Amino acid sequence: MKLDISRLQRTIDQINGIETTQEEGVNRLALTDGDMKARRLFKEICSSIGLKIWEDEIGNIWARKEGLDPTLPAVLCGSHLDTVPNGGRYDGLLGVMTAVEVLQLIQERELEHDHPIEVVVFSIEESSRFNLSTVGSKALTGELNPSSLKNCIDQQGKSLYDVLLKKGYFPDEVEKIKIDPSQYKAFVEMHIEQGPVLYRESIDIGVVEAIAAPIRFQLNLLGEEAHSGACPMKMRKDALTAAAEIILEIEKKGIEESVHQTVTTTGICRVFPGAMNVVPGEVDLYVDIRGIDIMSMMRAVTDIVQKVEEICKKRQVQQIVKIISQEKPVLLNKRMMEAVKENCRRLGLSHKQMASGAGHDAMNIAKILPTALIFVPCVDGISHNKKERVEARDIENGLSLLYETILTLAQKDEDLNLEKEADV
Amino acid sequence: MKLDISRLQRTIDQINGIETTQEEGVNRLALTDGDMKARRLFKEICSSIGLKIWEDEIGNIWARKEGLDPTLPAVLCGSHLDTVPNGGRYDGLLGVMTAVEVLQLIQERELEHDHPIEVVVFSIEESSRFNLSTVGSKALTGELNPSSLKNCIDQQGKSLYDVLLKKGYFPDEVEKIKIDPSQYKAFVEMHIEQGPVLYRESIDIGVVEAIAAPIRFQLNLLGEEAHSGACPMKMRKDALTAAAEIILEIEKKGIEESVHQTVTTTGICRVFPGAMNVVPGEVDLYVDIRGIDIMSMMRAVTDIVQKVEEICKKRQVQQIVKIISQEKPVLLNKRMMEAVKENCRRLGLSHKQMASGAGHDAMNIAKILPTALIFVPCVDGISHNKKERVEARDIENGLSLLYETILTLAQKDEDLNLEKEADV
Ligand SMILES: [Zn+2]
Ligand SMILES: [Zn+2]
Numbered sequence: 001m002k003l004d005i006s007r008l009q010r011t012i013d014q015i016n017g018i019e020t021t022q023e024e025g026v027n028r029l030a031l032t033d034g035d036m037k038a039r040r041l042f043k044e045i046c047s048s049i050g051l052k053i054w055e056d057e058i059g060n061i062w063a064r065k066e067g068l069d070p071t072l073p074a075v076l077c078g079s080h081l082d083t084v085p086n087g088g089r090y091d092g093l094l095g096v097m098t099a100v101e102v103l104q105l106i107q108e109r110e111l112e113h114d115h116p117i118e119v120v121v122f123s124i125e126e127s128s129r130f131n132l133s134t135v136g137s138k139a140l141t142g143e144l145n146p147s148s149l150k151n152c153i154d155q156q157g158k159s160l161y162d163v164l165l166k167k168g169y170f171p172d173e174v175e176k177i178k179i180d181p182s183q184y185k186a187f188v189e190m191h192i193e194q195g196p197v198l199y200r201e202s203i204d205i206g207v208v209e210a211i212a213a214p215i216r217f218q219l220n221l222l223g224e225e226a227h228s229g230a231c232p233m234k235m236r237k238d239a240l241t242a243a244a245e246i247i248l249e250i251e252k253k254g255i256e257e258s259v260h261q262t263v264t265t266t267g268i269c270r271v272f273p274g275a276m277n278v279v280p281g282e283v284d285l286y287v288d289i290r291g292i293d294i295m296s297m298m299r300a301v302t303d304i305v306q307k308v309e310e311i312c313k314k315r316q317v318q319q320i321v322k323i324i325s326q327e328k329p330v331l332l333n334k335r336m337m338e339a340v341k342e343n344c345r346r347l348g349l350s351h352k353q354m355a356s357g358a359g360h361d362a363m364n365i366a367k368i369l370p371t372a373l374i375f376v377p378c379v380d381g382i383s384h385n386k387k388e389r390v391e392a393r394d395i396e397n398g399l400s401l402l403y404e405t406i407l408t409l410a411q412k413d414e415d416l417n418l419e420k421e422a423d424v
Numbered sequence: 425m426k427l428d429i430s431r432l433q434r435t436i437d438q439i440n441g442i443e444t445t446q447e448e449g450v451n452r453l454a455l456t457d458g459d460m461k462a463r464r465l466f467k468e469i470c471s472s473i474g475l476k477i478w479e480d481e482i483g484n485i486w487a488r489k490e491g492l493d494p495t496l497p498a499v500l501c502g503s504h505l506d507t508v509p510n511g512g513r514y515d516g517l518l519g520v521m522t523a524v525e526v527l528q529l530i531q532e533r534e535l536e537h538d539h540p541i542e543v544v545v546f547s548i549e550e551s552s553r554f555n556l557s558t559v560g561s562k563a564l565t566g567e568l569n570p571s572s573l574k575n576c577i578d579q580q581g582k583s584l585y586d587v588l589l590k591k592g593y594f595p596d597e598v599e600k601i602k603i604d605p606s607q608y609k610a611f612v613e614m615h616i617e618q619g620p621v622l623y624r625e626s627i628d629i630g631v632v633e634a635i636a637a638p639i640r641f642q643l644n645l646l647g648e649e650a651h652s653g654a655c656p657m658k659m660r661k662d663a664l665t666a667a668a669e670i671i672l673e674i675e676k677k678g679i680e681e682s683v684h685q686t687v688t689t690t691g692i693c694r695v696f697p698g699a700m701n702v703v704p705g706e707v708d709l710y711v712d713i714r715g716i717d718i719m720s721m722m723r724a725v726t727d728i729v730q731k732v733e734e735i736c737k738k739r740q741v742q743q744i745v746k747i748i749s750q751e752k753p754v755l756l757n758k759r760m761m762e763a764v765k766e767n768c769r770r771l772g773l774s775h776k777q778m779a780s781g782a783g784h785d786a787m788n789i790a791k792i793l794p795t796a797l798i799f800v801p802c803v804d805g806i807s808h809n810k811k812e813r814v815e816a817r818d819i820e821n822g823l824s825l826l827y828e829t830i831l832t833l834a835q836k837d838e839d840l841n842l843e844k845e846a847d848v
Contacts (some may be wrong), residue, residue, distance in 0.1 A: 195654025212653050216700060228689035229636050229714040229781025230619025231805060233678045240690055244671035251665045254657045265652035266664055267700045271693045276640060276712050277782075278691050288700050290653040357653025358701075381655060 003399050005392065008101040015041055015081070015097065016089045025086040025386025030124040030135075031059070031163050038081045042096070042121060049104045051119070056177045057170040058144075059123035060136040065103050067116040067410060073185040074116040075409045076369070077102070077402065080125030080136070080361060087126075088388020090378065094398065095190040096121055102403045113410035115185055122361040130160045137361035141368055142178035146171055181368050186336060186409050189362040190374045190402050192390055196381025197354060204349040204397045206375030207340050210292035211356045211363040212261070213327035215301055217287050219246065219308060220320040225273065225281030240271055240280035242317040249307040250287055253300045261355045262291030262300055292329040292355040329355075330363040336372035343404040349397050374401060427823050429816065432525040439465055439505070439521065440513045449510040449810025454548040454559075455483070455587050462505045466520070466545060473528045475543070480601045481594040482568075483547035484560040489527050491540040491834060497609040498540040499833045500793070501526070501826065504549030504560070504785060511550075512812020514802060518822065519614040520545055526827045537834035539609055546785040554584045561785035565792055566602035570595055605792045610760060610833050613786040614798045614826050616814055620805025621778060628821045629775040630799030631764050634716035635787040636685070636779050637751035639725055641711050643670065643732060644744040649697065649705030664695055664704035666741040673731040674711055677724045685779045686715030686724055716753040716779040753779075754787040760796035767828040773821050798825060 018041065019027045019034030028034035039061060046053050046063040053063050064074065079095025099119040106113065123136035130152035138144050149171045152160035164171040193199070198206050223239035247266045254264030268286035287304070291297040305321055312319040337353065344351040354375070356363075362373040376398040379389040442465070443451045443458030452458035463485060470477050470487040477487050488498065503519025523543040530537065547560030554576035562568050573595045576584035588595040617623070622630050647663035671690045678688030692710035711728070715721040729745055736743040761777065768775040778799070780787075786797040800822040803813040 193654065194651050195656070196650070196659045197654075197656060200659060214653065214701070225809070226620070226805065227618050227782050227807065228691055228712045229638065229687065229783075230617065230621075230807075231687070231781070232619070232621060233675070233682050233687055235620045235624060235805070238675070238689075240693060241671055241675045244668035244675075247665055247668035248672070251657070251662070251668075258657050263653065263655070263657055265662075265701075265703055267652055267695075267702050267704060268698050269664060269693060269695045269704075270698075271691075274692050274694075276691045276710050277638070277689075279689055280691060280693075286700050288652045357655070358651050359653075381650065381659070383651065383654075385649070 002396055003105065003403060005396050005399055008097060008395065008399060011045055011097045011100065012089065012093060015093055026083045026089055027085060027087070028081060028083045029085055030082040030126060030129045031167055035082045036167065039121070042081060046100060046119070049107060051103060057173040058136055058139045058164065058177060059167070059169045060140065060177070061121040063100070063103070063119045065107065065117045068112055068114045069412070070116060072115045072412065073183055074118045075186055075406055076118050076120055076184050077188040077190070077406055078120035078122065079189050079191055080122045082124060082126050084126050084128045084384045086386055088383055088385055090192050090388055090390045091194065091383055092125060092191070094192055094376070094390060094395070098190055098399050098402050101399060102406050105403060106407070111407065113407065114412035115410040117406060117410055124160070125361055129154045132160070133359055134361050134364055135160070137364035139174050139177055140179045141364050142175065143364070144174050146174060149174060179368055184369050187362065187365045187369045187371045188374065188402065188405055188409070189360060189372070190376065190398055191360055192378040192383060192388070193375040193381065194358050194378065194383035198352065198375060198377035199379060199381055201352070203352045203377070204394070205344050205351040205401060206354045207337050207344070207351050208332055208356045208373035208375060209337060209353050210332060211330045211359060211373065212290040212292050213329045215289045215297055215326045216324040218322045218324055219285040219287060220322070221283045221285070221312065222318040223281050223315070226279040228277045228279055231279055236279050237316045238279050239283040239317055242311055242315045243269060243283040243285055245311045246285065246308055249311070250304055253303050257291065257296045257300050260291060260293040260296035262289065262293060262296040263357060264289050264300055264304070290357055292331070294329060330366050332362070332366055332373060333370040336370050339408055340372050340374060340401070340405055343401055343408060347400050347404060349401060372405070374398070426820055427529065427827060429820050429823055432521060432819065432823060435469055435521045435524065436513065436517060439517055450507045450513055451509060451511070452505060452507045453509055454506040454550060454553045455591055459506045460591065463545070466505060470524060470543070473531060475527060481597040482560055482563045482588065482601060483591070483593045484564065484601070485545040487524070487527070487543045489531065489541045492536055492538045493836070494540060496539045496836065497607050498542045499610055499830055500542050500544055500608050501612040501614070501830055502544035502546065503613050503615055504546045506548060506550050508550050508552045508808045510810055512807055512809055514616050514812055514814045515618065515807055516549060516615070518616055518800070518814060518819070522614055522823050522826050525823060526830050529827060530831070535831065537831065538836035539834040541830060541834055548584070549785055553578050556584070557783055558785045558788055559584070561788035563598050563601055564603045565788050566599065567788070568598050570598060573598060603792055608793050610794045610796070611786065611789045612796045612798065612826065612829055612833070613784060614800065614822055615784055616802040616807060616812070617799040617805065618782050618802065618807035622776065622799060622801035623803060623805055625776070627776045627801070628773040628818070629768050629825060630778045631761050631768070631775050632756055632780045632797035632799060633761060633777050634756060634779050635754045635783060635797065636714040636716050636781050637753045639713045639721055639750045640748040641725070642746045642748055643709040643711060644746070645707045645709070645736065646742040647705050647739070650703040652701045652703055655703055660703050661740045662703050663707040663741055666735055666739045667693060667707040667709055669735045670709065670732055673735070674728055677727050681715065681720045681724050684715060684717040684720035686713065686717060686720040687781060688713050688724055688728070714781055716755070718753060754790050756786070756790055756797060757794040760794050763832055764796050764798060764825070764829055767825055767832060771824050771828060773825060796829070798822070
């Protein structure tokens with residue numbers, strides 16, 4: 001059964017009508033005008049189809065369709081509306097509007113379901129503005145308090161706490177919104193992959209088994225500045241050539257650990273003094289190692305640090321390694337994965353069990369609820385970019401799959417034994 | 425015969441008393457207050473020992489001691505007084521003040537010499553302020569005109585032309601100061617090495633055989649931005665790992681060509697977008713290749729460009745190579761070198777024939793006059809830095825050598841056959 005996506009495409013276009021231009025892409029940075037207008041429009045759309053709507057203290061928006069038994073825990077689905085600066089048309093928005101479309105279809109078709117179904121729009125998912133990602137879903141797990149919101153400062157010097165206050169939210173009461181897990185049966189997020197795997201391998205659906213966590217470290221390399229003409233090669237302590245060797249070792253380690261879905265990236269390389277006629281005396285590298293297999297990640301870190309020592313010793317360059325962050329991968333619920341796969345099979349969709357390299361609200365919610373994260377391909381894996389695109393057939397596949405999955409989860413008989421089981 | 429350097433050290437300290445602090449080093453940026461004060465003090469010192477002084481249209485300062493035959497061409501020696509920002513105490517200044525000390529010694533000892541002797545302070549040697557180096561000596565060879573001075577703009581937006589006017593010089597008449605080679609017999613510049621070779625090899629004197637010229641190019645590498653977590657290693661077009669391979673090839677080529685005194689440096693590496701969670705999509709490298717053997721330099725460039733193509737092809741990264749500048753090395757006069765070496769032997773100074781990796785006023789004057797460039801060691805090769813140091817014995821050696829060399833050149837009988845011979 002293929003579902004018609006014309007209405008879904010219209011609502012997506014409607015929200016993307018806000019603060020969007022051909023040249024600049026989509027600009028709905030968290031809690032800016034663009035984001036606030038999109039929230040308003042989202043509430044209007046939900047309201048027009050008869051959903052019950054409310055917002056919580058940190059700005060998560062909730063829309064509920066009652067089930068046959070309102071006392072049963074709700075099935076939750078959703079994603080986010082905010083974007084990075086000059087972002088794309090589908091990141092977050094696709095998951096949100098597809099969920100609304102699913103509810104509208106259930107409504108129109110007058111399908112019965114035991115459990116209530118709720119759509120959530122997580123507030124402040126992107127870290128671009130306040131340097132903290134997935135704020136809304138973090139708050140739902142009880143990770144945040146007013147002072148953590150005060151510590152997030154945007155480029156204008158405004159704190160997330162103050163901006164929330166100004167927009168009419170209640171940052172002082174952020175701790176109150178912690179979800180009571182007995183109120184929810186499961187959570188499903190649908191999102192574009194934001195990577196090239198599904199698109200390049202022509203696979204319809206990614207069933208996420210784990211969300212990778214980054215280990216990040218800074219590498220400060222201290223060589224010796226010298227005149228590019230006057231210092232012979234053999235007398236140099238060139239921090240940049242040392243860095244180059246290290247960058248290649250980091251890449252090599254990532255390739256070796258690829259089988260375990262670990263990836264390694266040097267994203268920042270700053271060179272001092274940075275002049276044509278000076279042998280670089282100092283380099284800062286920032287390294288990001290991600291994976292879902294903590295042993296593989298730790299092996300990568302250990303091996304890289306050892307290589308750094310060898311290279312620096314050989315080149316008489318001093319090194320300082322500083323761990324910036326070290327998070328744990330989040331494994332998703334196996335029964336939820338099976339339910340999604342079963343629906344893929346029923347719909348004839350090809351699918352792949354895979355890791356999510358990027359973080360998502362699902363990784364927070366997975367700590368308290370049985371959670372599924374479903375990926376649809378985006379063209380060439382391009383995301384966080386105005387060129388972000390999703391093909392119509394993939395929107396269709398995503399809608400069909402989410403529709404089936406939510407209906408499955410909302411039936412009492414098919415409760416999948418989603419009791420509290422260790423998620424990790 | 426060892427000469428006493430206490431007076432020389434005093435005059436060096438006197439000039440370094442201007443705009444100098446422990447923390448900031450020496451600040452006599454061209455035509456700033458510090459430079460103007462140093463010029464004034466230099467003229468006072470020369471005047472106090474009875475030299476005839478004048479300044480030319482671009483601010484080169486001249487001090488002359490008459491010879492027995494005033495119609496003979498003069499022997500010229502000198503260097504510069506200006507510094508880079510936060511510069512050292514000896515770069516330029518050592519050559520200038522040692523030359524003045526030589527004249528004062530000749531004066532006191534009432535030594536007779538046939539040829540007149542002149543000391544020159546070249547104006548605006550450092551490129552730090554106006555992005556053009558050795559301006560004073562370039563003007564003396566006829567290379568500059570008023571419009572080239574108008575094109576040199578400092579960070580405050582002031583042109584070299586306007587600043588010269590404001591300081592009382594005559595930039596419109598810069599073309600008039602071109603040296604008539606028949607008026608000068610030879611030029612000698614003494615300078616610190618600004619590299620580590622003499623100091624590390626414990627050699628007293630460097631006799632420069634050639635001044636290296638840089639070939640500079642920019643390398644733009646265009647890969648593909650991707651999410652550091654979501655893009656598998658094998659699907660990446662990482663511009664930074666491509667750059668790292670290239671940086672190591674550039675270094676390797678420099679090591680291979682070391683026997684020909686060619687050196688290769690990647691001094692600038694800019695990475696875009698430069699974020700922890702983004703695989704770099706673009707890198708700009710700036711490469712400086714210096715040498716005195718044009719074949720070796722060209723071989724290095726050709727090999728590097730070929731390696732760049734191979735690496736970029738393999739990594740599916742696009743490259744643009746843009747030559748920024750391509751200058752020819754300047755070979756110095758062999759008879760002048762022999763005269764300097766002969767004096768080293770007479771004084772018992774160890775010496776090494778070597779290339780100058782850095783540019784100096786001597787490279788311009790060498791195009792019109794028989795020219796010698798003499799290096800003294802500086803501690804650890806550190807220069808253009810407040811930590812720049814020269815040991816007392818090296819100042820002593822430099823003074824003794826310059827004294828002997830100027831006296832040799834100023835005798836009529838020892839005219840060394842310094843006729844116009846091809847310098848290159
Ligand atoms: Zn997103
Ligand atoms: Zn100098």
